[in-house]
Amino acid sequence: MTATETAILDIALAGIGKIARDQHIPAIAADPGLGLAATVSRSGGIEGVENHATMEALLAARPDIAAVSLCMPPQVRFEAAAAALRAGRHVMLEKPPGATVTEVLRLRDLAASQGVTLFATWHSRQAAGVATAKSFLAGKAIRRVRIDWKEDVRHWHPGQDWIWEPGGLGVFDPGINALSILTEILPAPVHVTAAELTFPENRAQPIAADLRFAGADGLVVEAEFDWRQTGPQTWDILAETDVGSLRLSDGGARLAIDGTAQEVAGSGEYPGLYRRFAGLIAAGQSDVDVAPLLHVADAFLTGRRNLTEPFHD
Amino acid sequence: MTATETAILDIALAGIGKIARDQHIPAIAADPGLGLAATVSRSGGIEGVENHATMEALLAARPDIAAVSLCMPPQVRFEAAAAALRAGRHVMLEKPPGATVTEVLRLRDLAASQGVTLFATWHSRQAAGVATAKSFLAGKAIRRVRIDWKEDVRHWHPGQDWIWEPGGLGVFDPGINALSILTEILPAPVHVTAAELTFPENRAQPIAADLRFAGADGLVVEAEFDWRQTGPQTWDILAETDVGSLRLSDGGARLAIDGTAQEVAGSGEYPGLYRRFAGLIAAGQSDVDVAPLLHVADAFLTGRRNLTEPFHD
Numbered sequence: 022m023t024a025t026e027t028a029i030l031d032i033a034l035a036g037i038g039k040i041a042r043d044q045h046i047p048a049i050a051a052d053p054g055l056g057l058a059a060t061v062s063r064s065g066g067i068e069g070v071e072n073h074a075t076m077e078a079l080l081a082a083r084p085d086i087a088a089v090s091l092c093m094p095p096q097v098r099f100e101a102a103a104a105a106l107r108a109g110r111h112v113m114l115e116k117p118p119g120a121t122v123t124e125v126l127r128l129r130d131l132a133a134s135q136g137v138t139l140f141a142t143w144h145s146r147q148a149a150g151v152a153t154a155k156s157f158l159a160g161k162a163i164r165r166v167r168i169d170w171k172e173d174v175r176h177w178h179p180g181q182d183w184i185w186e187p188g189g190l191g192v193f194d195p196g197i198n199a200l201s202i203l204t205e206i207l208p209a210p211v212h213v214t215a216a217e218l219t220f221p222e223n224r225a226q227p228i229a230a231d232l233r234f235a236g237a238d239g240l241v242v243e244a245e246f247d248w249r250q251t252g253p254q255t256w257d258i259l260a261e262t263d264v265g266s267l268r269l270s271d272g273g274a275r276l277a278i279d280g281t282a283q284e285v286a287g288s289g290e291y292p293g294l295y296r297r298f299a300g301l302i303a304a305g306q307s308d309v310d311v312a313p314l315l316h317v318a319d320a321f322l323t324g325r326r327n328l329t330e331p332f333h334d
Numbered sequence: 335m336t337a338t339e340t341a342i343l344d345i346a347l348a349g350i351g352k353i354a355r356d357q358h359i360p361a362i363a364a365d366p367g368l369g370l371a372a373t374v375s376r377s378g379g380i381e382g383v384e385n386h387a388t389m390e391a392l393l394a395a396r397p398d399i400a401a402v403s404l405c406m407p408p409q410v411r412f413e414a415a416a417a418a419l420r421a422g423r424h425v426m427l428e429k430p431p432g433a434t435v436t437e438v439l440r441l442r443d444l445a446a447s448q449g450v451t452l453f454a455t456w457h458s459r460q461a462a463g464v465a466t467a468k469s470f471l472a473g474k475a476i477r478r479v480r481i482d483w484k485e486d487v488r489h490w491h492p493g494q495d496w497i498w499e500p501g502g503l504g505v506f507d508p509g510i511n512a513l514s515i516l517t518e519i520l521p522a523p524v525h526v527t528a529a530e531l532t533f534p535e536n537r538a539q540p541i542a543a544d545l546r547f548a549g550a551d552g553l554v555v556e557a558e559f560d561w562r563q564t565g566p567q568t569w570d571i572l573a574e575t576d577v578g579s580l581r582l583s584d585g586g587a588r589l590a591i592d593g594t595a596q597e598v599a600g601s602g603e604y605p606g607l608y609r610r611f612a613g614l615i616a617a618g619q620s621d622v623d624v625a626p627l628l629h630v631a632d633a634f635l636t637g638r639r640n641l642t643e644p645f646h647d
Contacts, residue, residue, distance in 0.1 A: 121632035318631035319434035
């Protein structure tokens, strides 16, 4: 970390699991404007950083820390976020922003009444190809969108039991990344018209999902999410318009238009999120878009459930 | 129907099933300001009223009909509602307003862009005791709310297969009436923190649901919905505050405060809805509150699913 004369934004990080270690801690460390001032973790934090067992303990001990980033599982995020907002802290939420849509709307209202920033992040929207894809689609007639989001759950979520529990979203945990890109790049909203959710017999959350959406002027979006893909992994979005097509691949990191790879620049998803968080705080703004989570809730609400063979980690 | 010299608001009614015959047609007939000008039904309308097989046919044949009321099943309501709004007609939606939350938000935006009225109705909010209950709770510290909504599905929904299909909501079809009252009378929002949904082995929708919500200042709401209750039916909401308790019973028709029955006046739920629809049109306003449907979506999203014995009509 570079020491500078300008003010450093102190951040406390709550929930020290895989995503914190893989993404949040390196992103904070790489940003000269940010400092990791403390962690919140019941099971111990990281070496050399002050740790508190609970959010309440952190808030009481460190009134000087203005911003808190939460990456514990969504099922337990609301209480911690609400406590931080009530204590006047700015809050950043890992995706999905909560276990329910309504709790996120309550947090948004609480942040507004407290005059602090709430940032419900969607890290895939920071992928290198997304902004250019959005510009390409603006003003065009989009005929069809096809999403394939297929990965190996054993590789990406080893032993993460919370993801299979109610509120853990199952295959929608990665799938919501695709939906966060979709809702970012489309010029107008779509809604779920059909959903098939496939649950392992021994699990509370789906391991696969097929979705269909309808949009304006006959647009149809089809999405296939599957957690059983071994070998090469697939995170692709294809959009066909009246004047050409685009393909986002590698989760949005690569973009091709009419088959030609485009130059895209990006400094990484999580560095981008933290830069935006700091910018929102400086501007006194919030960014809380529940659309991706609402699509998942709609899919659960209206979807047909199928059972498949048990899943063992 | 009384003939008057003042302008009659012509209404077309789409979806001529049980709720249309039991509630909508009598309510329109009883209101001297309204006239049932046409129906839309594939299976035939009602005697003496012009019928069209599709919404498109109605809209083409009768540009003079300014308002359309939709009471077909929610799974097929979006397309009809969107067509009517695009044709510049005012639209009233039976509850639930759609099969997904997002489609209702899209209709709300479409109505706004077309400059017409959209009224997503919640008939239970028109029950006689609701307004007084809301006034009683305003400004009080509410400690606990208990909802029991238990009825016999065979009596209330005989042979209605759509209610068991994806998007049909199952026991949430009546339960959402309780949630529409809850969200009307509480001074601040709550969110689902736990849900247990019980599905018959042979059905896609739940026959029972236990919900728990959290609100501000420690408020807990518990709700029990069950479609297997024979004998006396139960539609009760009990709220305990720091200065007394209230009980809404008979689905909101009766109200007691601290055990004493209150005088409540009401002209009936559906007559109230149609009066409000006419008032919204006259004022150039819409009324689209998705909160009850969002709570159901949240319950599906975060709920634990249990299986129970098959249900046969």
